[in-house]
Amino acid sequence: MAWTWPTAAFFIVIVCSIITMGVWEKFSPGGNPRRGVFGIDTTRGDRLFISWLGTGFIHLGWLAFIGTPLWGALALAIGWFVFVFRKV
Amino acid sequence: MRKSTNQKAWWLVAPVLLLVAFNAFIPLMTVVNYSLQETFGDNVFFWEGLTWFEQVLRSERFHASLMRQLLFTSMILAIEVPLGIAVALSMPRKGPWVSVCLVLMALPLLIPWNVVGAMWNIFALPDIGLLGYSLNSMGFDYNFTQQPVSAWMTTVVMDVWHWTSLIVLLCYAGLCSIPDAYYQAARIDGASGWAVFRYIQLPKMKRVLTIAILLRFMDSFMIYTEPFVLTGGGPGNTTTFLSIDLVKIALGQFDLGPAAAMSLIYFLVVLLICWVFYTLMMRNEAQ
Amino acid sequence: MNRKWILPTLYILFLMLPIYGLLTMSFKTTNEILGGFSFFPQQFTLDNYIKIFTDPTWYNGYINSLIYVVINTVISVSVALPAAYAFSRYRFLGDKHLFFWLLTNRMAPPAVFALPFFQLYSAIELFDTHFAVALAHCLFNIPLAVWILEGFMSGIPKELDETAYLDGYSFWRFFIRIFVPTIAAGIGVAAFFCFMYSWVELLLAKTLTSVDAKPIAATMTRTASTSGYELGLLAAAGSLTIIPGAIVIYFVRNYIAKGFALGRV
Incomplete structure (x- = not known):
């Protein structure tokens, strides 16, 4: 499958984020849906998914219009994560 | 239905999870790995970083096939949805003809996709096919292997032929769930045909119609076999949609890196659409 | 009022025309096909069908397809x-996300997976077997079956389960003896849809086979590439692929919409 360290790290980070959500939910349940700024009901898991999906598109957009390096996109993505988890 | 919480239910889901994950995760990981590397065969790989993504995102070719894809998808939706609704509305509700109609209409859905392509290819051949011959003898200059416009029209009509029945069947099922009492009430109130459609039939069809439109959107977005067999993406590149282009790059030119990067971008777009679909559908269900 | 039948009739006519074109062509000789267009076969012949039923490379294609589809x-x-039962009856951690993830696999473009699938199934030495194609088609058929069955199961009141458990049934005994017969119609519809999607798919089936498990759809592409040469044969093979679908459609005609709506009409 032609593994490299960066791709392995990428998948490990995603898996860890999902496990974190499970552990968080187990020790401090709060997974009931709430209605956020977009008018949709989301649980914590949904917010994680929206964050990751958005991160993907932010990086692709940065690559298409500005190019490497991607530090700016990373900063934007972290901002997006914070926004989604607090407001959506 | 009120559901009870039971974490052991995971065990019932486990076999599905294993089988689908086997088919979904391993290929996905492989694609991610390829998308960042260059290979000349023999399992030797070189690190390329994000070059392929940048190249694909900025390539004219990718933009062109994405545009063709979007144009194709919007064209077939614009034709299939109104046509499907109209046919469903005028179908008989009862009687012996219902079964005949349903079976005949469902027939195209069960034909293998490459046979659909081959059938239309034969049907549209300019000198010996039924459609091609008739159009040419009526004085139209029609040759789908050479004229881009003819090729486009044939591809679109083929998709309409193939999939409109799906919308008809779904809308028809929605219409059949309307109790007769609603129509009687409307008749007593002297409601016009349009009013009946707008305030009784359309709301009842809303849920199935959402499913139908989004299914059609997604299936047409990944259409491969039918246009490939019909036109082979030609003449030139005029009917090369996303999937066809992808297969050309991956298997035709064996450029694994760019093909993998393109797959991932394609996959992200599909994932976004899926999520919108799911959210919309669950919202409908909650209401 | 009663001019309503015109539109469905015209629509069905439109659906039947290409099929008619295919059928007539399958009864023509190659010379007649290439000689020009005719609405009816002039020299009616069954040669194309005879060739398919006597040549193993042709009829094996049908057998291979049917094996992996089944x-x-x-x-x-x-x-x-069981998975659909879990989704329709219980809430558990991550259930909605799991359900959504299954849906994404139903929507994943097969073109994306073609090459990795080839390598994966070569690596586990299943390449060119019926199992390879059957397993690969699970990618989109299992999610589909779960969705359809979940829709049917949600329509069955929970009291059925509760009464059975009170009567001392164990889970599996209840599930197999009572629950499965109750949703027999749903199982039929789910099976029909799995059959159908596996039957119509070509890209993965073609990628994962070469000789021993080659599906009929791939056998047909051989004549398609030698364009024009064996059109009659191609038409006959195509006509024959319509038959299994036409037979099974008849049995599920009243449920087919429910299946396409993923059990949610």
Whole structure:
């Protein structure tokens, strides 16, 4: 499958984020849906998914219009994560 | 239905999870790995970083096939949805003809996709096919292997032929769930045909119609076999949609890196659409 | 009022025309096909069909296709049954996300997976077997079966389960003896849809086979590439692929919409 360290790290980070959500939910349940700024009901898991999906598109957009390096996109993505988890 | 919480239910889901994950995760990981590397065969790989993504995102070719894809998808939706609704509305509700109609209409859905392509290819051949011959003898200059416009029209009509029945069947099922009492009430109130459609039939069809439109959107977005067999993406590149282009790059030119990067971008777009679909559908269900 | 039948009739006529074109062509000789267009076969011949039924490379294609389609249907439905029960009856951690993830696999473009699938199934030495295609088609058929079955199961009141448990049934005994017969119609529809999607798919089936398990759809592409040469044969092979679908459609005609709506009409 032609593994490299960066791709392995990428998948490990995603898996860890999902496990974190499970552990968080187990020790401090709060997974009931709430209605956020977009008018949709989301649980914590949904917010994680929206964050990751958005991160993907932010990086692709940065690559298409500005190019490497991607530090700016990373900063934007972290901002997006914070926004989604607090407001959506 | 009120559901009870039971974490052991995971065990019932486990076999599905294993089988689908086997088919979904391993290929996905492989694609991610390829998308960042260059290979000349023999399992030797070189690190390329994000070059392929940048190249694909900025390539004219990718933009062109994405545009063709979007144009194709919007064209077939614009034709299939109104046509499907109209046919469903005028179908008989009862009687012996219902079964005949349903079976005949469902027939195209069960034909293998490459046979659909081959059938239309034969049907549209300019000198010996039924459609091609008739159009040419009526004085139209029609040759789908050479004229881009003819090729486009044939591809679109083929998709309409193939999939409109799906919308008809779904809308028809929605219409059949309307109790007769609603129509009687409307008749007593002297409601016009349009009013009946707008305030009784359309709301009842809303849920199935959402499913139908989004299914059609997604299936047409990944259409491969039918246009490939019909036109082979030609003449030139005029009917090369996303999937066809992808297969050309991956298997035709064996450029694994760019093909993998393109797959991932394609996959992200599909994932976004899926999520919108799911959210919309669950919202409908909650209401 | 009663001019309503015109539109469905015209629509069905439109659906039948290409099929008619295919059928007539399958009864023509190659010379007649290439000689020009005719609405009816002039020299009616069954040669094309005889060739398909006597040449093993042709009829094996049908047998191969049917084998992997049946294996796939059996695997998909039997695995999906308990999972659909879990989704329709219980809430558990991550249930909605799991359900959504299954949906994304139903929507994943097969073109994306073609090459990795080839390598994966070569690596586990299943390449060119019926099992490879059957397993690969699970990618989109299991999610589909889960969705359809979940829709049917949600329509069955929970009291049925509760009464059975009170009567001392164990879970599996209740599930197999009572629950499965109750949703027999749903299982039929799910099986039909698995059959159908596995039957119509070509890209993965073609990628994962070369000789021993080559599906009919791939056998047909051989004549298509030698364009024009064996059109009659191609038409006959195509006509024959319509028959299994036409037969099974008849049995599920009243449920087919429910299946396409993923059990949600």
